[in-house]
Structures are given as structure tokens and as C-alpha cells.
Amino acid sequence: MILQYQKACQARVDGCLDALFQPPRSELARLYEAMRYSVMNGGKRVRPLLVYAASEALGGEPAQADGAACAVELIHAYSLVHDDLPAMDDDDLRRGQPTTHKAFDEACAILAGDGLQSLAFEALAARDFNPADAALRLEMLVALARAAGPAGMVGGQAIDLGSVGHKLDRQALETMHRHKTGALIEASVHLGALSSGNATPEVLAALGLYARAIGLAFQVQDDILDVESDTLTLGKHQGADIARDKPTYPALLGLAPAKAYATELCDQALAAIEPLGAPAQPLRELARFIVERRS
Ligand code: GRG
Numbered sequence: 001m002i003l004q005y006q007k008a009c010q011a012r013v014d015g016c017l018d019a020l021f022q023p024p025r026s027e028l029a030r031l032y033e034a035m036r037y038s039v040m041n042g043g044k045r046v047r048p049l050l051v052y053a054a055s056e057a058l059g060g061e062p063a064q065a066d067g068a069a070c071a072v073e074l075i076h077a078y079s080l081v082h083d084d085l086p087a088m089d090d091d092d093l094r095r096g097q098p099t100t101h102k103a104f105d106e107a108c109a110i111l112a113g114d115g116l117q118s119l120a121f122e123a124l125a126a127r128d129f130n131p132a133d134a135a136l137r138l139e140m141l142v143a144l145a146r147a148a149g150p151a152g153m154v155g156g157q158a159i160d161l162g163s164v165g166h167k168l169d170r171q172a173l174e175t176m177h178r179h180k181t182g183a184l185i186e187a188s189v190h191l192g193a194l195s196s197g198n199a200t201p202e203v204l205a206a207l208g209l210y211a212r213a214i215g216l217a218f219q220v221q222d223d224i225l226d227v228e229s230d231t232l233t234l235g236k237h238q239g240a241d242i243a244r245d246k247p248t249y250p251a252l253l254g255l256a257p258a259k260a261y262a263t264e265l266c267d268q269a270l271a272a273i274e275p276l277g278a279p280a281q282p283l284r285e286l287a288r289f290i291v292e293r294r295s
Helices: 002-021 026-039 046-057 062-083 106-125 134-148 153-162 170-195 201-228 249-253 255-272 278-292
Strands: none
Touching: 002 026, 002 046, 002 062, 002 106, 002 278, 026 062, 026 106, 046 062, 046 170, 046 201, 046 278, 062 106, 062 134, 062 153, 062 170, 106 134, 134 153, 134 170, 153 170, 170 201, 170 249, 201 249, 201 255, 201 278, 249 255, 255 278
């Protein structure tokens, strides 16, 4: 069922994203091509899936969630383009293809990342793909800005870069991941819920617990895959974390306890949304997918 749901949501968000990369003038063809290359290249679309699933859990219309689904994927894509740059992780492989700065050049990749970030906020502000209520759209814009910015994802990246050569304990590792990857995953669930127009504080709190747990589970599983998977399946270099001596959950806890921790986080997520009943089924399937995925 998750595969079918996943495919339908991927096709939906890919259709919306595709429309964003039409260069308004010929001089911008290369920049738009670099942006398209960075997005339309086979990502799992986990964050848009969470947007649609959270919206559906609260009886929302997918057409009102399209803007948020595009926005979180655009922010995610920009973060990967910049993360892969020589000044950061200096990677040459992403989603099985040369990274954007390798396929184009470094300046073009920096600008493509910048452009994707701006497009994200434009997509979230547009009336056509979001709730008609302007106050709700403003609330969604602020939520995404906070999650993506210095108190969220950008801050997490700064903590990560600042920790090179230092040993992080479990708490510091958790703080870094909650910012670096958790904030955008939490925002995806939050935006999806808001887009439905039916979010109450109680439901947002339950979804917040769910999102916090799967945000961390996503990272724990990512660390496990870095140990257990292979470069072809991952579409990025397997063992890169170990090679860079990055702190990871398997390194800190051991492989079996790291797997047990991922399962525990998944169970926590499922418990948090129990009261939401049948419409939250896609969210449950997604929580399981996050800890069972192989890439
Ligand atoms: C440069 C501001 C800035 C931030 C970068 C998220 C991030 C912060 C860097 C990515 C580094 C990384 C590989 C983190 C591990 C978790 C992660 C985000 C994996 C990639 O996400 P997936 O698995 O990728 O959803 P796809 O390709 O499926 O979209």
C-alpha cells in the first residue's frame, strides 16, 4: 500500500515541481537547468509524502497541500546541493548522479541552491497551491523559514561543520540531527497539517511528537545504511560517514542497539498518532517505511 501511495504522491509533487523550472529568459537557461537537475533526479520525496499524509490525516485536500509539498522538497534539494559543495562535504555522487557542482560548476551550484530556496517560499506563498486563507499561508511561511533557517536546518549544518575533529556524545549528536534533518521533517508534517485547515492545537501536538520521533529515526536509519548498504543502492558513497570519522549511531551505540533504537522511535511515532484513527494510516506506513528503507 505504501508503494502505491508513494508513487501517487511522487507523481503529484513531481508534476508541480516540473512546472517551476521554465526559464523566464534564455540567458537563465543554464541556471534553470541546474535547478531542474538538482530536483528532478529520483529523490524518494519523503518530505512531500509527509506533507500529503499529514494533510490527509486531517481530512485536507491534496490540492491545498501541493505548495507545501513542493516547498519542503525544494528546501531539501537546495540543502543537498550546498552540502555537497567542496566547502562542505565535497561529494561527487548524489542520487546516483554527479553532484550539481560536478555536472555544472561550483558557482552555478551555489546559485542553483540559492534559487531553489527562493522558489520554495514562492511556492508556499502562492494562493493557487495552498489554503486560500492568507493568515494560514503566512503561518506556514514562518514555520518553514524557522525550520530551514539558522535555528533549524542551517543551524544543524553549522553544528555539524563545527564538530569536525571533536567527539560528540549521544546528546550532542541528537541535538545536531534534530536541527540538521529533523527540523525539515517536522516542518513537513506541520505544514501538511496546517494546509488541511483543520489543525487543532491537540492534533498539532500529537503530530509534533510523531514528527520528532520519525525525524530522528530517519537519521538513525541513514547511519545504519551507511554501514550496511552499498553505493549503487544508496546513490551516494557508502561508508562516507565512517571514512570521514563522523559520529554516527552505530559507532556510538553499536549496530544492533542502533537498529533497536530506530524501532523504538518508530513505535513512539505510532503511539503518538494512535488517536487519529484510520485517516492517519499513510502516516503510519511512512513511519515504518523510514526505518525499513534500504536507500
Ligand atoms: C547546506 C544549509 C545546508 C544544509 C545541509 C540536510 C543537510 C543539511 C545535509 C544533508 C547531509 C546528509 C546526507 C544528511 C543525512 C540525512 C539526509 C538528509 C539524507 C538525504 O535525504 P533523503 O534520504 O534523500 O530523503 P533523497 O535523495 O531520497 O531525497
